Amino acid sequence: MQFAMTQEEIFSTKSAAILQCESTDSFLLRFEQDEITFKLCDLYTFRKRIMELDIMELLDSSSPDMEIIHLPHCDRFLVLSILEVLEFRELLNGTFDTLALNSAIQKILRKGVFNF
Amino acid sequence: MKDILRRHHVLKDEIVDILNKQVKIEAHSSAAYLAMAAWCDVRGYDNCAEFFFKQSDEERKHQLKLFHYIVDMECDAISPSVGDSQHDFGTLREVFEKALEMEIGVSDAIHEIMGECRKYNDIATEEFMRWFVQEQIEEEYVARRALELFDVLGEEKIALGMIEERILDISYDED
Numbered sequence: 001m002q003f004a005m006t007q008e009e010i011f012s013t014k015s016a017a018i019l020q021c022e023s024t025d026s027f028l029l030r031f032e033q034d035e036i037t038f039k040l041c042d043l044y045t046f047r048k049r050i051m052e053l054d055i056m057e058l059l060d061s062s063s064p065d066m067e068i069i070h071l072p073h074c075d076r077f078l079v080l081s082i083l084e085v086l087e088f089r090e091l092l093n094g095t096f097d098t099l100a101l102n103s104a105i106q107k108i109l110r111k112g113v114f115n116f
Numbered sequence: 117m118k119d120i121l122r123r124h125h126v127l128k129d130e131i132v133d134i135l136n137k138q139v140k141i142e143a144h145s146s147a148a149y150l151a152m153a154a155w156c157d158v159r160g161y162d163n164c165a166e167f168f169f170k171q172s173d174e175e176r177k178h179q180l181k182l183f184h185y186i187v188d189m190e191c192d193a194i195s196p197s198v199g200d201s202q203h204d205f206g207t208l209r210e211v212f213e214k215a216l217e218m219e220i221g222v223s224d225a226i227h228e229i230m231g232e233c234r235k236y237n238d239i240a241t242e243e244f245m246r247w248f249v250q251e252q253i254e255e256e257y258v259a260r261r262a263l264e265l266f267d268v269l270g271e272e273k274i275a276l277g278m279i280e281e282r283i284l285d286i287s288y289d290e291d
Contacts, residue, residue, distance in 0.1 A: 008117055022118045040124040044192060099121040106119035 011094035013087050018043075018095045027095075031078075042073040047092040050085065058082050126189040128236050134229050135241070139182050140196035141225050145218055146175035151201035152211050161208060163280045167262070171215070174255070178248065185244055208276060209266045216259040223252040254288040261286045 006022040016031040027043050029036045038046060049069055058065050059082065067085055069078040080088065127135075153168035186193035205211045226248045233242035265282060269275040 020117065020120060025118070025120050025124065027120075040120055041190065041192065044125065048192075102117050103119050103121045106117075106122065 010098050011091060013091045013094070016087060016091050018091060036071065036074060036076065038073065042071075043092075043095075045073070046071065047096065050088050050092055053085055055082065055085065058085070124190050127186075127191050127241065128238065131232060131236060131238050131241055132186060132191045134232050135182055135186050136192075136194045136196075138225055138229060139179050139186070139193065140198075141222060142175050142179035142182065143196045143198050144201070145222060146172045146179060147198045148201040148218060149175060149215070151203045152205075152215065155203065155205050155211060156208070159208075161276070161280055163283050164208065164211070167283050168211075168215070178251070181247075185241075207271065208279070209263070209271055212259070212263045212266065216256070216263055219252065219255045219259045223256055226252055257288045258286050 006024075007019045007028060008022065010018045010020050010027070012018070016029065019028040019030065020026075021028055021037075024037075025040070027038045027040070029038060046069075053067055058067060065082050067080050067082075069080060070076075071078065149168045149172035153165045153172060156162075156168060157165035183193045183195075202214065205214070226245065229245055230242060230249065233239075233245060262283060265279045266275075269278050
């Protein structure tokens with residue numbers, strides 16, 4: 001219960017959300033009743049992997065238009081459709097933009113720490 | 117809300133990208149110097165070969181210095197792939213021409229990083245990069261002086277012998 005209270009939603013889309021866990025300095029991805037924990041460096045790796053996917057290639061391909069993403073930090077796989085890939089892009093862009101905004105706000109607030 | 121981004125990913129993405137690009141440039145330079153050393157060594161220019169082996173080591177040290185900085189800032193350092201280096205040269209002078217050209221290219225890249233640091237107000241990285249700016253002044257000076265030996269002594273066999281004798285004595289003195 002105490003752990004749940006330390007989570008704050010950073011950004012959400014129709015079927016996915018990313019939460020920040022204050023007590024563990026980590027992030028929680030909620031996606032279709034599933035939860036995956038990321039450290040910041042793993043979240044960066046995940047974002048890079050999602051952004052590198054070539055959507056046009058997925059659309060053109062004669063093979064099934066699904067993408068398998070390996071998450072080495074937890075040794076799991078995500079199988080994503082094109083729509084889900086696009087949703088994850090929105091989710092991760094929104095998450096990192098929100099984190100950057102929070103960082104900018106915290107920087108301003110930190111000035112108050114030494115406001116003698 | 118806790119600022120995890122600032123706590124665990126100190127540098128901006130743009131700075132990480134350009135530092136990783138520099139890691140690759142330094143790795144390529146190290147490999148290129150190795151190729152120059154090999155060319156000199158098999159043709160009997162032992163001191164010139166030693167000069168380039170040392171240069172190769174220097175570039176490798178620069179690469180690692182940058183690499184350690186990126187990981188110390190808890191950002192993703194990318195171990196670079198290195199492409200083919202030039203192994204064929206017409207003359208000894210051409211080898212040193214290439215060396216100077218490469219050092220100028222490295223200096224330009226370092227200055228570009230300084231520009232990006234100023235653009236993103238990254239004072240810490242700018243301070244870290246000052247060492248590289250200074251180092252490049254030295255590297256370019258040494259490469260230029262080496263090339264000037266050819267201007268002074270010429271490229272006859274006896275002149276090449278004299279260059280061999282003098283090449284390891286070139287050093288940069290700030291005073």
